Amino acid sequence: MTKRLVQLAGAVVAVAATLGMVGLSRAPLSAYPDDTPVLRLAWSARPERIERCRTLTDAELADVPAHMRQRVQCEGRSASYRLSVSVDGRPALDTLVTGGGARSDRPVYVFRELDVPAGQHEVVVRFEREKISEAEAGGSVEGKNGGVAEDTLMAGRAPREAEERRRRQGEAVPPLMELTTNISAAVREVMLVTYDIDRRALVLRTRAPSQ
Amino acid sequence: MPAVVEGIERAGRRLLGAADAFTNRLYGWRYNPLYQSGTIVVVMFLALIGTGLWLLLFYRVGDPWGSVSRLTANPWIGNWVRGLHRYASAGAIVATVLHALRMVAQHRFWGPRALAWLSGLVLVGLVLILGWTGYVMVWDTFGQRLAIEGARFLDALPILSEPVGRAFTGERAIPGAFFFLNLFVHVALPLGLGLVLWVHVSRLARPTLLPPKRLGWTLVGLLTAVAILWPLSMEPVADPFYRPALVTADYFYAFWLPFSRGIPAAYAWLGGGLVVLGLLLVPRLSRGERATRPASEVDESICTGCWQCYHDCPYDAIRMLERHDGRADVVARVAPDLCVSCGICAGSCAPMGVGPVARTGRDQLEEVRTFLGSPARVPGEVVAITCEYGALNAGDALRAAGAVVYPVDCAGNLHTSVIELAIRGGAGGVLVLACPPRDCRNREGPKWTGERIYHDRDAELQSRVDRRRVAMAYAGPGEGREAVEAVRALKASIAALAVPEPDADLDLVAICETTAAAEPS
Incomplete structure (x- = not known):
């Protein structure tokens, strides 16, 4: 080959290799092969605390370092929930959901994606606290003074603790949430069922919130 | 297992030998890009830094897709720079693979060279993470797909208090903090890359970091020309409520996606872990007879202390030490842990x-x-x-x-x-x-x-x-x-x-x- 031909071949190979590489860096990839609509269940919520509380005696309080004293002591666990979904009356999901973390005391996180056929459907999503045993159903005990001197550290402590427990209880997901809705599922569409913390209820969303 | 690695080495040598001969005929050995694979990665890295700093000026974490879209719509100062950034990142992967293949084929990864092999693997890992963060930054359908799949893997690890995947479900807008963190990682990782690159070449005397100027500029010029003549287009913005059939993907950074999709994250971790473990163990598995070849030794009764071996050693394995027998000032001494024989x-x-x-x-x-x-x-x-x-x-x-x-x-x-x-x-x-x-x-x-x-x-x-x-x-x-x-x-x-x-x-x-x-x- 003459030098000019070699140079030409070199240029052609270089351009072809570059185009090949560039082509691979912007090539179509099958992202979601299946075009079935999806019902996505996704939310995070604080589970209810199932606990028994009792007021500590003065002697017990005295044994606790001053900065760790709580007038009412509670022990228990986070509730678990049964999540069930039916589409047009047919069960599509039935599962137990527990809180996150090793001790299941972190918020519950739900993430499930269910294929639903395209078209109109009635969907029922039910999220219900698991039954509580008799022993656990003791309920909470409002903190009372218990005769301990209202010294500087403990001044006004009892109502504050009660308020804190009420607040935590209020943040927890309700014992039962049920969403019954009609959906119109289009091909490749994702319909989201999530927990609206303000309404304390399950809601259906079908379009993206603005970013 | 060593037999498998030897087979790969032999096949690699044959393949590379034929490819080298072909490209030598076209460009001559001096400008053969296959010989310069390692230095080409550095050139691509420099191109990425240059274009990346420019793109950074226009990127907005509060409007990721919008800001990139505006940039892409600008043919003068945006589109081709973004194209060059993207293609240079692909070039870095191609050159890295060629470089690794040559090292395996030429058996250049055991003994003192194992550090370069291991640090090279770390570099590859960092580059892949860089690519992942780079594509997620755009927040188009491809970036979203990468993000969702990456989150699925992360969430399989019991290390995060709240699943990352929650950010992409559509229950709320993606927090700006996510894009800020992503941008931070994308910008900070190159510093780590520089550090690992230093480790990568630390056992070499006179490491060659750049190819001949003509070759380097030709490659950057070629990529720039393609970026201008074949402009990038924007993919649709990420939408959590729609699952696209196809996305325009960069296979150099998303090659794993077709394999990982549809299999449980734990299996993906297991498979990926086995691949990484195998690569880490390559120096151990393929030591062979050559690995046991003895290091150089100096006959001090002959050494004249001329420093020539010290100057010529490509691995800085020879030290010149003071001598006391009156024959010369210094005597050569070989550090066996650095000598590759x-x-x-x-x-x-x-x-x-x-x-x-x-x-x-x-x-x-x-x-x-x-x-x-x-x-x-x-x-x-x-x-x-x-x-x-x-x-x-x-x-x-x-x-x-x-x-x-x-x-x-x-x-x-x-x-x-x-x-x-x-x-x-x-x-x-x-x-x-x-x-x-x-x-x-x-x-x-x-x-x-x-x-x-x-x-x-x-x-x-x-x-x-x-x-x-x-x-x-x-x-x-x-x-x-x-x-x-x-x-x-x-x-x-x-x-x-x-x-x-x-x-x-x-x-x-x-x-x-x-x-x-x-x-x-």
């Missing part, structure tokens, strides 16, 4: 006092003496000294061309006295067939050998040797034709010369010692 020091030592055991200059002279003493030798024939990893592949073709093949481990550890002895022993000519300089598995062998033959670098080919009978040429493993042409050229040039008389009483060792002692150290 390349033997280049053996070729650098005029009195032949350093080199791997059984491969010093003196050992080489013994070997060539035996070779020349064979009854099969005919005075006047051409001796082709060929690298084991290079032109030795074309041994049969060389013999057919009328040369006698004398294989050596590397042309770089060839002591020039071997050439002299061959000619004095009756060879009509000696052709040193070295690998192309950028392809030397011992990094600098052909460079030093060339300087020793032609430019009086110690240990130089003595002036008493008839230069008309000596030639040096470069030929890689797939370049038998070039090697044969070099033999023919030498045969033609010595055809008119008289057949030399063998010099039976030659004591080159004594001559070398006398010569070295006479030279100032």
